[in-house]
């Protein structure tokens with residue numbers, strides 16, 4: 001159909017950013033929007049297409065990689081090279097598609113690529129920014145950008161009060177704000193999300209109304225927003241994967257293994273696509289899992305495998321390099337998720353009613369762990385020792401608390417409640433469903 005509205009989607013090329021963008025695009029496709037996903041040649045060559053039906057309808061266009069020029073930490077180089085390649089190649093791509101029979105209307109871009117809006121506007125397109133972290137976290141960076149958040153120097157005793165947020169301790173803030181280490185490039189990237197915020201034609205947040213109620217109302221009072229989350233593929237359909245993966249999943253033997261286990265008897269543990277742990281922490285996790293005496297399924301990416309304790313075997317455990325996390329979290333055998341609190345993992349567990357042991361590592365995860373434990377009360381937050389290690393006793397104790405103790409029952413009740421609310425938000429007539437429909441209508445009319 002020649003009149004079909006056409007948009008470009010520009011995700012930040014990391015798994016945790018590709019997934020929500022892709023899921024949003026797939027929903028838009030069902031609303032008769034044509035989507036072209038843009039990335040660089042090098043990123044595209046490492047993307048595996050999963051057998052999901054709607055994702056096959058997303059056209060992928062690549063932009064040649066520019067010659068790396070920037071210097072700095074690995075993140076800075078990665079960010080700068082991506083920006084350079086896209087800045088050079090995107091205008092040509094937009095011009096090409098403007099001439100095509102499908103009128104190109106807008107670009108949906110990841111919030112950490114705020115410069116994409118300028119390119120879009122310059123070339124006559126509208127721009128929708130997609131935030132892939134919790135609204136609470138985004139709002140903290142908004143305050144940083146506005147200069148309305150001063151980071152206290154001391155942890156002890158200082159409580160940070162921000163509008164529409166629970167009282168926060170220093171270590172409830174995104175870790176980059178109190179423990180920057182070598183990551184100034186990432187901190188700047190997150191603060192800069194707001195450099196073109198007000199000029200965006202739409203501001204989309206991967207969350208839902210009831211989940212971050214007050215803070216959503218607060219940020220919406222600054223500039224209008226649309227909540228479109230949780231962007232989770234629907235299970236029990238033939239489109240139950242995100243659709244594009246930077247990692248090759250293991251053969252599905254782990255699902256068969258789960259089949260042999262009783263309901264709620266298995267601990268699933270994964271730290272997402274980016275986190276690297278030290279050998280000492282890996283050892284404490286391995287020992288903690290054994291000490292919990294539960295069955296466990298542990299995702300250890302191939303690049304991390306050498307850090308496992310030598311000869312580590314457990315008759316109760318299975319280690320895989322990558323799995324279909326949604327299938328695992330939806331499996332009745334899984335009773336608890338030990339997670340790094342990445343926003344996608346958190347939304348997936350919340351939407352599937354799985355209680356969490358929140359073992360946050362860095363960036364937004366520390367704030368998400370606070371929300372999981374204290375606000376939504378769907379998990380337990382681990383504490384690190386003075387060497388910043390979460391010990392095996394802490395890990396085993398947290399798992400047992402969820403799997404065996406009274407506190408676990410309370411957490412499960414809350415998890416069921418949030419699962420229901422998440423479902424209501426994305427089901428027909430729910431708040432996120434309405435927002436996406438409204439967004440699609442506005443795109444078609446623009």
Ligand code: UDX
Nearest residue numbers: 016019132133272273274299322323325342343344345
């Ligand atoms: C990061 C940040 O942690 C996150 O908070 C941010 O908002 C986006 O970028 P990542 O660390 O990879 O992402 O974690 P997460 O957001 O949880 O995303 C990981 C994704 O990979 C999830 O959608 C999860 O389902 C998927 N995954 C993970 C798999 O499909 N298989 C696995 O074995 C592990």
